[in-house]
Amino acid sequence: xxxxxATIRDLALKLNISISTVSRALRNAPDVNPETKKAVxxxxxxxxxxxxxxxxxxxxxxxxxxxxxxxxxxxxxxxxVISGIQEYAAQHGYSIMICQSLESLDTEKSNIHMLxxxxxxxxxxxxxxETTNVEHLEHLLAKKIPIVLFDRITDALPVSKxxxxxxxxxxxxxxxxxxxGCHRIAYIGGPEGLSISNQRLQGYRDxxxxxxxxxxxxxxxxxxxxxxxxxxxxxxxxDLPGRPDAIFCxxxxxxxxxxxxxxERGVRIPDDIxxxxxxxxxxxxxxxxxxxxxxxxAYTMGQxxxxxxxxxxxxxxxxxxxxxxxxxELIVRGTTRRL
Amino acid sequence: xxxxxATIRDLALKLNISISTVSRALRNAPDVNPETKKAVxxxxxxxxxxxxxxxxxxxxxxxxxxxxxxxxxxxxxxxxVISGIQEYAAQHGYSIMICQSLESLDTEKSNIHMLxxxxxxxxxxxxxxETTNVEHLEHLLAKKIPIVLFDRITDALPVSKxxxxxxxxxxxxxxxxxxxGCHRIAYIGGPEGLSISNQRLQGYRDxxxxxxxxxxxxxxxxxxxxxxxxxxxxxxxxDLPGRPDAIFCxxxxxxxxxxxxxxERGVRIPDDIxxxxxxxxxxxxxxxxxxxxxxxxAYTMGQxxxxxxxxxxxxxxxxxxxxxxxxxELIVRGTTRRL
DNA sequence: AACGGTGCCGGAAACGTTCTCGAACATCAA
DNA sequence: TTGATGTTCGAGAACGTTTCCGGCACCGTT
Numbered sequence: 001x002x003x004x005x006a007t008i009r010d011l012a013l014k015l016n017i018s019i020s021t022v023s024r025a026l027r028n029a030p031d032v033n034p035e036t037k038k039a040v041x042x043x044x045x046x047x048x049x050x051x052x053x054x055x056x057x058x059x060x061x062x063x064x065x066x067x068x069x070x071x072x073x074x075x076x077x078x079x080x081v082i083s084g085i086q087e088y089a090a091q092h093g094y095s096i097m098i099c100q101s102l103e104s105l106d107t108e109k110s111n112i113h114m115l116x117x118x119x120x121x122x123x124x125x126x127x128x129x130e131t132t133n134v135e136h137l138e139h140l141l142a143k144k145i146p147i148v149l150f151d152r153i154t155d156a157l158p159v160s161k162x163x164x165x166x167x168x169x170x171x172x173x174x175x176x177x178x179x180x181g182c183h184r185i186a187y188i189g190g191p192e193g194l195s196i197s198n199q200r201l202q203g204y205r206d207x208x209x210x211x212x213x214x215x216x217x218x219x220x221x222x223x224x225x226x227x228x229x230x231x232x233x234x235x236x237x238x239d240l241p242g243r244p245d246a247i248f249c250x251x252x253x254x255x256x257x258x259x260x261x262x263x264e265r266g267v268r269i270p271d272d273i274x275x276x277x278x279x280x281x282x283x284x285x286x287x288x289x290x291x292x293x294x295x296x297x298a299y300t301m302g303q304x305x306x307x308x309x310x311x312x313x314x315x316x317x318x319x320x321x322x323x324x325x326x327x328x329e330l331i332v333r334g335t336t337r338r339l
Numbered sequence: 340x341x342x343x344x345a346t347i348r349d350l351a352l353k354l355n356i357s358i359s360t361v362s363r364a365l366r367n368a369p370d371v372n373p374e375t376k377k378a379v380x381x382x383x384x385x386x387x388x389x390x391x392x393x394x395x396x397x398x399x400x401x402x403x404x405x406x407x408x409x410x411x412x413x414x415x416x417x418x419x420v421i422s423g424i425q426e427y428a429a430q431h432g433y434s435i436m437i438c439q440s441l442e443s444l445d446t447e448k449s450n451i452h453m454l455x456x457x458x459x460x461x462x463x464x465x466x467x468x469e470t471t472n473v474e475h476l477e478h479l480l481a482k483k484i485p486i487v488l489f490d491r492i493t494d495a496l497p498v499s500k501x502x503x504x505x506x507x508x509x510x511x512x513x514x515x516x517x518x519x520g521c522h523r524i525a526y527i528g529g530p531e532g533l534s535i536s537n538q539r540l541q542g543y544r545d546x547x548x549x550x551x552x553x554x555x556x557x558x559x560x561x562x563x564x565x566x567x568x569x570x571x572x573x574x575x576x577x578d579l580p581g582r583p584d585a586i587f588c589x590x591x592x593x594x595x596x597x598x599x600x601x602x603e604r605g606v607r608i609p610d611d612i613x614x615x616x617x618x619x620x621x622x623x624x625x626x627x628x629x630x631x632x633x634x635x636x637a638y639t640m641g642q643x644x645x646x647x648x649x650x651x652x653x654x655x656x657x658x659x660x661x662x663x664x665x666x667x668e669l670i671v672r673g674t675t676r677r678l
Numbered sequence: 679a680a681c682g683g684t685g686c687c688g689g690a691a692a693c694g695t696t697c698t699c700g701a702a703c704a705t706c707a708a
Numbered sequence: 709t710t711g712a713t714g715t716t717c718g719a720g721a722a723c724g725t726t727t728c729c730g731g732c733a734c735c736g737t738t
Binding site: 063079116 | 343344387389390391392393394396397402404411412413414415417418419421422425426429434435436437438439450452453454455456457458478482483595620621622625626627638
């Protein structure tokens, strides 16, 4: 009894045929006798033979593995994206290898090194909030390693990307706020370099402009700390001489932090201040009052990223970078006034 | 200019030394001249050489990769566990490959095949709710493939396991319910074969018994559909002649479904019926009323599973299966009466 | 001068596949 | 009989490493 995995060689020996023939039989090649083929397949079944993907990969120089880097696995948005990636990938014979950058550029780099060492066929990346310089990604492109960016993207790279329509989502949300009677609307965003934050900021700006409202620098706050920065930001906004009557936050966790500060200070929502988030985390519909937010299709984004990637590696000839923009949807709940 | 990854051979050629020497230099072997070593490392740096893990794996018969199978990535509990696994693994030089069974036994099997084909060094598994028969896992053990089970485990396998103290968590929760004056307590659980559901059921039973309360079969409902079954289950409980005055649910999502049914029917929480969940999802503290629940340390569980696994593969000599039981904590919130 | 030890290095096999080339044989038509 | 064609198969190289084994040069000791 062998206590190890059977190899193609074991099959060949036992059947008294050559390794090449076994290989052909397993891959259903045309030039092999149907009888031999049947014998090989039967024995493979019997010995629980599993082809050694490591050896295959070395030989054919493809691993059928996709490297995925996200800032934080345990965020609902990202785990949903991953779920979409994983399902699409599995359906097309790909495995996925996952890393989290934890919003650190250094960790992102070392993640990527690890994945490249593992010779993944390419990378699906959502950038850390620290990542403003993308030299490490340019190196990969120089080595012809395909990359698809999603959600947290950069314009500096000629690769396929999939995002939600951040500008439009923000524009719609802020437009809605204005139409419910808010005129002093603040924005709490992420660090300056973060693509999604800037896109959403631009949507906010354009909505104000459309309605002829002034753009006050004091009303725009950038948080470098994505986890807790929103608390301070909200406090600062409340202490302003002209207190805002609405706050639009870059994402739901920030909006929830803001909500807690507002509650602390006895500010009524939405009567005194309206609040809008982004993402539609599962929490948001259950919180009191339920959070008005911009929903983004996370699972679909994952599928799209995987689809673009596999399309690129399986038909490299007619490939050009493509940017896919997914629609968002404003979900009106209790933190905004009625129209 | 090469448009492909540099190999050890490229380094050797360029430095006019042998492949063996380069290999030794890179692995910091003792029997290589410090000067040569320096030259090799310098050139490696310059050419952005990354060792080919695929070739290494084939040669040394270890991939330094852990296969992970969970029912559903996009559940907060599991994504937290994965986060813990990933971090611990990365710190110890391991990559992780992730699959989701989507609560299907067939998918679980094909996931495992894929991972085994990739020659992962072993598997970290949380069983699907459909998995009652574990022959497919016994096959792996016969092939000496290490397995560590977490959360959704089975007693049928002599492998390391990490769970939370489901019995104790349930016992504490139900004991608390009784001490707040509830006497007709129902349990909504998962399918019959699900380890965590049965453990929690036993904790529930023992708490009732401790207080001399009767065990009514009508008060115990098993849901095969983990996603939506709790809705029907709650309706059935409410229609019972002797309506319960408390419901203990196997997890938070089920408790939230139950809560919605209660609200629909105009039942007051906790005055008419108390409600307790399990897991402490992020939602649970924000929902109104905030859900009393049993918190489990998901991230720690992931770390522990990875730790047990790596311990097993790196010191196989003194290995014996170990079961690690993590403590839970009852978080009292608004869905239960005060003591 | 011969010897053993040490430091450094190269050759070559092996890991489990895929794939190209060509061999061996049968069949068939001329 | 010859040559052409087709079917089935095997030999062997290659993918990029690691590692065993042995070789050479140099040193100090006897």
